[in-house]
Amino acid sequence: MAKDKANRPRRPRAETPRGFRDWFGAEVEARAAMLGAITEVYRRYGFDPLETSGIETVEALGKFLPDVDRPNEGVFAFQDDDETWLALRYDLTAPLARVYAQHQQTLPTPYRRFAVGPVWRNEKPGPGRFRQFWQCDADTVGAASVAADAEICAMLADALEAAGISRGDYLVRINNRKVLDGVMEVAGLHDVSDPTRFSIERGIVVRAIDKLDRLGPDGVLALLGEGRKDDSGDFTRGANLSTQQIEIIMGFVDASRLVREELENGPPNPDLRIPSGMGFVVEDADRHSEGVGRLWNWAVLDHLMRLVGQSRSGEEGIRELGEIIDLLQAQGYGPDRIRLDPSVVRGLGYYTGPVYEAELTFEILDEKGRPRQFGSVAGGGRYDDLVKRFTGQLTPATGVSIGVDRLLAALAAKGRGPKEGGGPVVVCVMDRARMADYAAMTGALRAAGLRAETFLGGGKMAKQLAYADRRMSPVAVIAGEDEFARGVVQLKDMALGARLAAGIETNEEWKAQPAQLEVPRDRLVEAVEAMIARAGG
Amino acid sequence: MAKDKANRPRRPRAETPRGFRDWFGAEVEARAAMLGAITEVYRRYGFDPLETSGIETVEALGKFLPDVDRPNEGVFAFQDDDETWLALRYDLTAPLARVYAQHQQTLPTPYRRFAVGPVWRNEKPGPGRFRQFWQCDADTVGAASVAADAEICAMLADALEAAGISRGDYLVRINNRKVLDGVMEVAGLHDVSDPTRFSIERGIVVRAIDKLDRLGPDGVLALLGEGRKDDSGDFTRGANLSTQQIEIIMGFVDASRLVREELENGPPNPDLRIPSGMGFVVEDADRHSEGVGRLWNWAVLDHLMRLVGQSRSGEEGIRELGEIIDLLQAQGYGPDRIRLDPSVVRGLGYYTGPVYEAELTFEILDEKGRPRQFGSVAGGGRYDDLVKRFTGQLTPATGVSIGVDRLLAALAAKGRGPKEGGGPVVVCVMDRARMADYAAMTGALRAAGLRAETFLGGGKMAKQLAYADRRMSPVAVIAGEDEFARGVVQLKDMALGARLAAGIETNEEWKAQPAQLEVPRDRLVEAVEAMIARAGG
Structure with a gap:
């Protein structure tokens, strides 16, 4: 049967699937180092x-x-052969709830776990937005006290600093879904006798608030009213609220700006009505000695109290936030690191109490070269009902998820991305009949703990040295017939060669160093070590 | 709208999906440590x-x-919204081929990469057989020389030892698909003028050989003939070969036994006809001084030479194996670690040359308590055509994949599984109004680099100490109203408590140590450190 070209199957395309990416060498190592630190x-x-x-x-x-209306939208789902629908996890929290419900008899309570791994979202990919990304989570299941939330926020600040984000370059912003519930109540969007009533409107409101960063107050305003047409002409239906309802919600969403104006336009509000008997106290020092910064969190609580203090869940939410701020303040986490911000709502549907978000506050250039704030890199909150879905029993839980890939992108945008380097010593192959000898030299270098390899590709000297250069090798080892006869090897200092070639080395002493050195074969290892030490020095 | 119980959606089941599993605490750490070592x-x-x-x-x-006939069988596949079919990777080799084909202009050649991660197989799960498992691969793309294969085999031996498998407890077994091609040729199952002819028979033969470990020679014999009925009554169609064909193939499959008998039943074959001019030489020392062990690899080559030396691909395969053995021997990797074994064929369809497999040679008890060899934990080989699928250009490549989860299971079976331990210091909560004080103590311990946490669950002292015990805490810190008033804390030595309770500590001096100690609060950190040091000593 002769082969017919037309019948030959076409070649598969060598392409990363749409919305996915590959990570090479130093990128993989940078992430591993960051995950290790966190x-x-x-x-x-x-x-x-x-x-x-x-x-x-x-x-x-x-x-x-x-933002998901159709079932299974947003996840990659497929049917098992027993007809069970399976899906790739979209976060690490839902699997934790499943694990805790399944194993609660044998797990300690509280169960404090961290998890690291990729998650998948079946979303439209965009610039810098991938359909697989890594998360690094920590959660406490079985702790009702908001001390658990305060701890997570403090730990998030510590983790960001361990990952290489300087203090001042990030802010952990806290809010409480209960305060939002209070706002809904005050705005007439929550009917205690029928909690499912107005749920569509509430969904629209939450999603609108979550987009404040991206759309600005006017965009949110439009979504609370009739709706909003975006740049592409697509229309998003609004919540159709009344002017009065919109005013209440915007007073909450825009609280940060309102409080800032209040604090900046005069002396700190003399009537600052911190809720009494709530376990937290504004010291006189807070009012005066450190100005707006230190007072921030209390001023926000005061603003919220005026807005939704008369609602039961609003008041409970404010008390919880006060306790969290109180605990954090006592441990030295002030509003320079962790701060209340009513515009934080978090998009995920399972939050029931405090929610938090870490944003990076420095500016980067976007894909069109315009400066913008880097934005959110981590988020989390309390989800007291997620385990209950399985067990029927209330199980308090709270936790945070750090978006590791976004954090790596942020460091790269700050010019602190992964650095290539530390390539292997390359033992060049001049004489193929001597492979065992080259392998022995490579073996000796490895035994001394050095990265080393025998060149296993094809090609002559120039190609082998170009390879060593491409691999960032510190040293190339060269031995041909002549060297074997004389019991020596040539060592080529690749780092020095590169520095000389790039004109980096102007120091006369350095220039005097030979870029190539002949050493006895039995002194190979120590001579290579010395050459690497010199390059590193 | 009143809630109707019948209309309420039923609760989701809290179950790990069929064929998947969860890894807890020490299991995750054991794998991370093993991956780090490899x-x-x-x-x-x-x-x-x-x-x-x-x-x-x-x-x-x-x-x-x-063993896959239907398309997409064996993988988890699903359709993207642009109708592209996507699937979860079933190994790390196929993605490497795609990456190399896609990026070969910018990657070094040879491209030497390692990769670590989970892979997924849509297979019927069984005991110890999961549908997600971790692999840890290393491959060299762009190196045609079998020196690259020899290097991978040596590295595999080193990696197994680094992972904690003692020398003598593993064996890297090598074969060559080209020798198998030679056997097919000699047995009349390879038609040079039409390579696709007999491909079904060859497929059955390869899969049958791959099952030698499990089915034994008789099972393989049946599959080469009419077919085989397994214990469940399922019938697997055979290759329907003639007696003569079967004899040739069994001479290959069963070579190890035949060579062993030859070597054991007399002095090493005086006619040992090592192929001359093939770059390897049997020294007199090999023939005599170290007996059967050292001679093994050469005796197998001799046996294969007699069997398929007259076939061109058989002869080429034997020469390659000789070169590999030669290089390994020169680096000190003898048949105690790396050995030829014609029964190794590897199930994956993409191999074209040398193939290798690491098996653990010690016995474990299976799920029914019967002793059996642990078997294969790693495998690989040369796949010169895998990149060519994309580019049309021949690109030699070879590599290995270590099945990390199986290796962990092997260590566990040897009684060297993950060890719990290193739990956090637990600061107990006696007085909820003092949360900031407890948090400050915990913070001081953490600042000293110790693992520490404030107890955030509910419950009194006994429950909190039970929690500390469950977490393997070395020390519990206890402070109530009285301790705060006196500026002290109580430290409970949980490790000592556990040892005393278990009757492990009989030493009088140890018994004299107090399991509980009162220390000034400002000496908390150093006192905890001293207590941990004592427990560790």
Whole structure:
């Protein structure tokens, strides 16, 4: 049967699938180092690792992704051969709830776990927005006290600093879904006798608030009213609220700006009505000695109290926030690091109490060269009902998720991205009949703990040295017939060669160093070590 | 709208999906430590990390899984919204081929990469057999020389030892698909004028050989003939070969037994006809001084030479194996660690040359308590055509994959599984109004680098100490109203308490140590450190 070209199957395309990416060498190492630093903080805080598979049942995952109307939209789902619907996890929180419900008899309570791994979102990819990304989470299950939330916020600040974000370059912003519930109540969007009433409107409001950063107050305003047409002409239906309802909600959403104006336009409000008997006290020092910064959190609480203090869940939410701020303040985490911000709502549907978000406050240039704030790199909150879905029993839980890939992108944008380097010593092959000898030299270098390899490709000297250069090799080892006869090897200082070539080395002493050196073969290892030490010095 | 119980959606089941599992605390840490040890060996050999996403296009993955007839069987596949078929990767080799084809202009050649991560197989789960498992691979792309294969085998031996497998407890077994091709040729199952002829028979033969470990020679014999009925009554169709064909193939499959008998039943074959001019030489020392062990690899080559030496691909395969053995012997990797074994064929469809497999040689008890060899934990080989699928250009490549989860299971079976321990210091909460004080103590311990946490759950002293015990805490810190008034804390030595309770400590001096100690609050950190040091000593 002769082969017919037309019948030959076409070649598969060598392409990363749409919305996915590959990570090479130094990028992989940079992430591993960052995960090591963050999980070291988690461990020190008493969290233990847990790993689940990438696949869960669709029913266990639940439907909590934002902006999702159709079932299974937002996840990659497929049917098992026993007809169970399976899906790739979209976060590490839903699997934790499943694990805790499944193993609560044998797990300690509280169960404090951290988890690291990729998650998948079946979303439209965009610039810098991928359909697989890494998260690094820590959660406490079984702790009702907001001390658990305060601890997570403090740990998040510590973890960001361990990951290489300087203090002042990030802000952990806290809010409480209960305060938002209070706002809904005050705005007439919550009917205590029928909690499901107005749920569509509330959904629109939450998603609108979550977009404040991106759309600005006017965009949110439009979504609370009739709706909003975006740049592409697509129309998003609004919540159709009344002017009065919109005013209440904007007073909450825009609280940060209102409080800032209040504090900047005069002496700190002399009537600052900090709720009494709530376990936190504004010291006189807070009012005066450190100005607006230190007073911030209390001024926000005061503003919220005026707005929703008469609602029961609003008042409860404000008291919880006060306790959190109180605990954090006592541990030295002031509003320079952790601050109240009513515009934080978090998109995921499962939050029930305090919510938090870490944003990076420095500016970067976007893909069109315009400066913009880097934005959110981590988020979390309390989700007291997620385990209850499985067990029927209330199980308090709270936790945070750090978006590791976004954090790496942020460091790269600050010019602190992954650095290539530390390539292997390359033992060049001049004489193929001598492979065992080259392998022995490479073996000796490896035995001394050095990275080393015999060149295994094709090509002559120039190609082998170009390879060593491309691999960032510190040293190339060269031995041909002549060298073997004389019992010596040539060492080429690749680092010095590169520095000389790039004109980096102007120091006369350096220039005097030979870029190539002949040494006895039995002194190979120590001579290579010395050459590497010189390059590193 | 009153809630109707019948209408309430049923609760989701809290179950790990069928064929998947969860890894807790010490299990996660044990795997991380093993991966660290193995990748450190890979790095030292000059390999750089690469990470790809879990998802590839189905066409990029290709169909190379063994025992798979229907398309997409064996993988978890799903359709993207642009109708592209996507699938979870089933190994780390197919994605590497895609990456190399896509980026070969910018990657060094040879491209030496290692990769670590989960892979997914849509298979029927069984005891100890999961549908997600971790692999840890290293591959050299762009090196045609079998020196690259020899290097991978040596590195595999080093990596297994770094992972904690003692020398003598493993064996790297090598074969060559080209020798198998020679056997097919000699047995009349390879028609040079039409390579696709007999491909079904060859497929059955390869899969049958791959099952030698499990089915024994009789099972393989049946599959080469009419077929085989297994214990469940299922019938697997055989290759229907003639007696003469079967004899040739069994001479190959069963070579190890035949060579062993030859060597054991008399003095080493005086006619040992090592192929001359093939770059390897049997020294007199090999023939005499170290007996059967050292001679093994040469005796196998001799046996194969007699069997398929007259076939061109058989002869080429034997010469390659000789070169590999020669290089390994020169580096001190003898048949005690790396040995030829014609029964190794590897199930994956993409191999074209040398193939290798690491098996653990010690016995474990299976799920029914019967002793059995642990078996294969790693495998690999040369796949010169895998990149060519994309580019049309021949690109030699070879590499190995270590099945990390199986290796961990092996260590556990040897009684060297993950050890719990190193739990956090637990600061108990006696007085909820003092949360800031407890948090300050915990913070001081953490600042000293200790794992520490404030107890955040509910419950009194006994429950809190039970929690500390469950977490393997070394020390519990206790302070109530009285202690705060006197400026002291109580330290409870949990490790000593546990040892005393378990009757482990009989030493009088130890018994004299107090399990509880009162220290000034400002000496908390040093006192805790001293108590931990004592427990560790």
